[in-house]
Amino acid sequence: MARTRLVWKWEEGFEEGETPVGPAWLVTLGDDGKRTSTEDVAGGKWIARDEAIRLARENDHDLLLDE
Numbered sequence: 001m002a003r004t005r006l007v008w009k010w011e012e013g014f015e016e017g018e019t020p021v022g023p024a025w026l027v028t029l030g031d032d033g034k035r036t037s038t039e040d041v042a043g044g045k046w047i048a049r050d051e052a053i054r055l056a057r058e059n060d061h062d063l064l065l066d067e
Contacts (some may be wrong), residue, residue, distance in 0.1 A: 005030045005062040006041065008052035026061065035039045 004026055011022035025042035041047065041055065050067065056063035 001031065003062060005029060005060070005064055006052060006056040006059075007064045007066065008010065008047070008049060009066040010049065011046065020067075021046045021050075023047075024052050024055075 006024060006026055008024040009022045010020050021062050023044070024047050026039045026041055028037045028039075030036045041052070047055075049067075052065070053063065055061070
């Protein structure tokens with residue numbers, strides 16, 4: 001059964017009090033664990049870390065935070 005993983009990469013928002021933001025993408029993994037496709041999240045716009053966590057939970061994706 002294929003799995004999906006939401007990957008989020010920290011790019012900005014490292015100042016105290018700022019929200020970390022960065023690009024996110026959805027990776028589909030085949031039964032063998034190899035990537036079969038990749039798709040930008042939010043049309044390629046950067047999103048907040050909390051938004052990535054929420055999307056992963058709501059859509060039952062594995063989550064990888066690259067901080």
